[in-house]
Amino acid sequence: MDRSTASHSPSRRALLRVAGIGAAGVASMPLLTSCTGATAEQVSTTGTASLLPAPPGQIEPLLDQQKVTNALAKLDGQVRDAMEGTGLPGMAVAVVYRDEVVYAKGFGVREVGKPAEIGPDTVFQVASVSKPLASTVVAALVGQKKISWTDPVISHNKGFALHDDYVTRNATFADLMSHRSGLKTASGDLLEDLGFDRAYILAHLNQEPLDTFRSSYNYSNFGYTEAGQAAADALNMSWEDLADEVLFRKLGMSASSYRHSDYEKAPDRAILHVPLGNKEWAAKYQRDADSEAPAGGASSSVRDLAQWLRLQLGNGTYAGQPIIDPAALQVTHVPHVVSGPAAAPAARSRFYGLGWNVSYDDQARVQLGHSGAFNLGAATAVAMLPGEQLGIVALTNGRPQGIPEAITAGFMDTAQHGSPTVDWLAFTAGVFRQIDESDKPEVDYTKVPAKPAPAGPNSAYVGTFGNSYYGPLVVFEQDGKLAMRMGPPASPTTFRLTHFDGNTFSFESIGENANGLAGALFAGPGGGSVPKVTLDFYDRTGLGTFTRAS
Numbered sequence: 001m002d003r004s005t006a007s008h009s010p011s012r013r014a015l016l017r018v019a020g021i022g023a024a025g026v027a028s029m030p031l032l033t034s035c036t037g038a039t040a041e042q043v044s045t046t047g048t049a050s051l052l053p054a055p056p057g058q059i060e061p062l063l064d065q066q067k068v069t070n071a072l073a074k075l076d077g078q079v080r081d082a083m084e085g086t087g088l089p090g091m092a093v094a095v096v097y098r099d100e101v102v103y104a105k106g107f108g109v110r111e112v113g114k115p116a117e118i119g120p121d122t123v124f125q126v127a128s129v130s131k132p133l134a135s136t137v138v139a140a141l142v143g144q145k146k147i148s149w150t151d152p153v154i155s156h157n158k159g160f161a162l163h164d165d166y167v168t169r170n171a172t173f174a175d176l177m178s179h180r181s182g183l184k185t186a187s188g189d190l191l192e193d194l195g196f197d198r199a200y201i202l203a204h205l206n207q208e209p210l211d212t213f214r215s216s217y218n219y220s221n222f223g224y225t226e227a228g229q230a231a232a233d234a235l236n237m238s239w240e241d242l243a244d245e246v247l248f249r250k251l252g253m254s255a256s257s258y259r260h261s262d263y264e265k266a267p268d269r270a271i272l273h274v275p276l277g278n279k280e281w282a283a284k285y286q287r288d289a290d291s292e293a294p295a296g297g298a299s300s301s302v303r304d305l306a307q308w309l310r311l312q313l314g315n316g317t318y319a320g321q322p323i324i325d326p327a328a329l330q331v332t333h334v335p336h337v338v339s340g341p342a343a344a345p346a347a348r349s350r351f352y353g354l355g356w357n358v359s360y361d362d363q364a365r366v367q368l369g370h371s372g373a374f375n376l377g378a379a380t381a382v383a384m385l386p387g388e389q390l391g392i393v394a395l396t397n398g399r400p401q402g403i404p405e406a407i408t409a410g411f412m413d414t415a416q417h418g419s420p421t422v423d424w425l426a427f428t429a430g431v432f433r434q435i436d437e438s439d440k441p442e443v444d445y446t447k448v449p450a451k452p453a454p455a456g457p458n459s460a461y462v463g464t465f466g467n468s469y470y471g472p473l474v475v476f477e478q479d480g481k482l483a484m485r486m487g488p489p490a491s492p493t494t495f496r497l498t499h500f501d502g503n504t505f506s507f508e509s510i511g512e513n514a515n516g517l518a519g520a521l522f523a524g525p526g527g528g529s530v531p532k533v534t535l536d537f538y539d540r541t542g543l544g545t546f547t548r549a550s
Helices: 012-019 040-046 065-086 127-143 165-170 173-177 189-194 198-203 221-234 239-248 260-265 290-296 302-313 326-333 403-417 424-438
Strands: 090-097 100-108 274-277 280-282 337-340 350-352 357-360 366-374 378-385 390-396 463-466 473-478 481-486 493-496 498-501 504-508 517-522 532-535 545-548
Touching: 065 090, 065 100, 065 403, 065 424, 090 302, 090 403, 100 302, 127 173, 127 221, 127 239, 127 290, 127 302, 127 326, 127 366, 127 378, 173 221, 189 198, 189 221, 198 221, 198 290, 221 239, 221 290, 239 290, 302 378, 302 390, 366 403, 378 403, 390 403, 403 424, 473 532, 493 504
Parallel strands: none
Antiparallel strands: 090 100, 090 390, 274 280, 337 350, 350 357, 357 366, 366 378, 378 390, 463 473, 463 545, 473 481, 481 493, 498 504, 504 517, 517 532, 532 545
């Protein structure tokens, strides 16, 4: 994620987008297209031949049943090799081809140390694969003419506000769902980590600084969430009920939900895991993403998601029945913003649609996909070649290491070339290692200076500090040492403060975006109580300074 302070760099969820993890595991670059749009009729009328023919409206399929069958025969081995190579506890994969679920399997266990195995009906937290699911829900309302992609969201949610009045009045569903509203990537995420709910977070987005409206791309979970919430507001429904009504029930996706409580109640569910090293994993954390449900809070099984892939590949039709208007759905599949500008003249740019990474391969075929990542223990990926009527989804119960992306990319590669042309797991693992490295704080608070300057007396720091974004910060003395408390009044978080140097203390960051020790930088005592403190971890968009109130 974009973080304005020097001490904390972009998080891995945002860097998945920067790295281009998308359609077929990695987003490919778009084909250079012709400069002319002249039709055959225009050529015959003018007698002037165009430099290049007009591009075809539909690329002819290059795959056939035999090629896909060959790829399916190798998929088990690819999954097992990836799991054996990483120690990943469990994975489930489904493939759809020509409106048929041709593969749906589970591998490994739901939780390490326990015998329950994963199957095609095991429920996973799907993280940001929630986004293309959500754009499908909103497309249903667009097709019913309940809303339009170009409606300003404020026309359906009167409380919507961003930092700029013009953007507030004009930001549309398409702007928010393509991440071009100007909201910075980290906007709202740290409020979520502290336990604030959706209403609080959306109500405080107006304090977040904005990038350039409609000409910048910043992957924003809560900008996306606002769009989903406004769509639900238009029908006077909750987002969760809306998704049930217009998507999950119509496709028989009985294991799917945008409620964390439904995931927790599922008897057959995969538990989150983080790596310990040497191919060992542990179930250490829980992740409740209800506050950003449209962007990351869905849970589902691969059997359910295969039905959704049938709908997507069927252009809004499922089991022969029209479910979503094809024109409304197609808007989600086309580029709305450049997400990765080409780095060289002959390189290809990457694009984002509405909940989809969009790219084009060497044959000019559109590729659609998305990754999902919870640092606390889940990684997912979905990929489609719509022109080939082929799609794959892979869900895992382990912290992101590029594994589901390697499986989706390897399968698509095998279907087209007979076998993988790239060692996909090595490639994607390398990308994720770079992401991990970039996410480390620049100030290493584990390395205390050999001769740190002394702190002031505890009484100089104790007190309540106000902040309009995060709410009050209470610094207090506990067992002779300092601690601080912040977050929702009903369930605040207490952080122990450890002296680092002078008026700087360290504390352990928490939540999905945690990256180790962070700093609490108090203003100098000056012989009395310190007037303010800046928490560098919470200052990523310049909102992390707290001013003494008492």
